[in-house]
Amino acid sequence: MLLAIDTSAGTAVAAVAGNGRVLAERSTADTRRHAEVIGPFLAEVLAGADAEAAGGNADPLTGVVTGIGPGPFTGLRVGIAAARAVAIARGVPLLPVPSHDAVALDLIEGGVAAGRFCVVTDARRREVAVTEYAASLPVPSVVRSARLEPRLGFAPDEGVVLYEVTEIPATALAHVAAARLAAGATFPDPQPLYLRAPDVTMPTGPKRVTS
């Protein structure tokens, strides 16, 4: 069983059994309450999943999947911090997955996307985060990894269909990780895809207070 956590858009938590069956799932599109809802969501999903495993209806937890963004930093960090904590608490590996991969898999499996397409999420400050894919299974192939583009005037290359979403499906995030594990594929580092340097103003020397 895999537990998947993503806070790159709203907050999404899901537990998926080894056979792909969704055991428990909670999500909200709210982009302002990650640190609040992560607690109850995790408690409900883990309680449901642990009960299924205890009853012999599912395998025990074997990994924690963390959506590494891109996404607004403050919220994104909450889910990654939580996933890292669950992994050390349960003694299972952390499996980092770019959040857009989950959306891409959902679009391909749902028969929505085919050929070349891109997944777009809000990056605030009039920018969007864009990842370009080629439809493939079991794992979508990344044609161009995540980048920022101005929201106004951004158009994908010809023939590339754009899908903008406001939520990341945690179940699909778990499915991507399971497919990577099954294929023996590697996972990226568990670092957030910030795509932007921190906001800082370099000191220019003390400002005069007298004229």
Place this chain on the structure above:
Amino acid sequence: MNTDNPLVLGIETSCDETGVGIVRGTELLANTIASSMDEHARFGGVVPEVAARAHLEALTPTIEQALETAGVALADVDAIAVTSGPGLAGALMVGVGAAKALAVALEKPFYAVNHLVGHVGADLLRDDEGELELPTIALLVSGGHTSLLHVRSLTHDVELLGETIDDAAGEAFDKVARLLGLPYPGGPHIDRAAATGDPRAVRFPRGLTLPKDLEKHRYDFSFSGLKTAVARHVERMRDDGLDVPVADIAASFREAVADVLTAKAIAACRDLGVPRLLLGGGVVANARVRELAAERAEAAGVALRIPPLSLCTDNGAMIAAIAAQRIMAGHEPSSLDVAADSTLPVTVVQA
């Protein structure tokens, strides 16, 4: 859960130190800290986004290191504690997210506690002095806060007497250091430069100490005017082509800060009839603040307590200590949906 002598792991991420502490009741087992201070040095102050990024990187390694130091396993822990405020919002959220997840995954109770009360609770973990007596006045000063508290109980009765109405004292040290061409963080460098200076060279203003200010702000602090006065003084000297006597300016500035801090703290002890004063926060590293506090406390018949520096600067052990106090007093855990609250009032010991 063991409620007589609980084993608590505490996480602190309110500013630029990632702290993880492990205590058993009032016994300190581990106090592990990763600081991002060096990353802020070139900016001359704590940059919130830089601090939050550093917390995420440091948190799980710091937890693992604390467990190793304490010689306990996560499964042995009775409760997970975290600072839920006050502090930098984005920084707090890293700790809160991780602490909730630890508690849920381990099926242990979760305690969200107040950072400032934690600073007072740090004193419980000392083994070099007798027990902390209450009530006490507590003066907590660091780069992030300057607060004067009346502590009647560490579990449920803490009152804010006053706080800074502009800069924290530590910020003033950083800004004056920059003005004098001294490195960040300003506190230790000003302290060093001041050692050979004359504290009476310049009489810098003492904020909120005039009779009319004392009516409304008896226990509040203000360092913005002091900082400007130092800047004005230095600029005038430079404009006149004079060499700036760094040691004298540093000593005079430090004297003004130490004077106001200790005068107001001792006044609170006198006014409220509380003959005890506790210092907390990074400022206890400042030699002159310690010296003047000791001098004035003795003259006023006030017993002064200063925990060791490793417990005074931000740390997770103090957070674990407060949670342990709450557990031993029979308080229920916090709800798993509590928010990181950057302005959590000091009257809320546990959120």
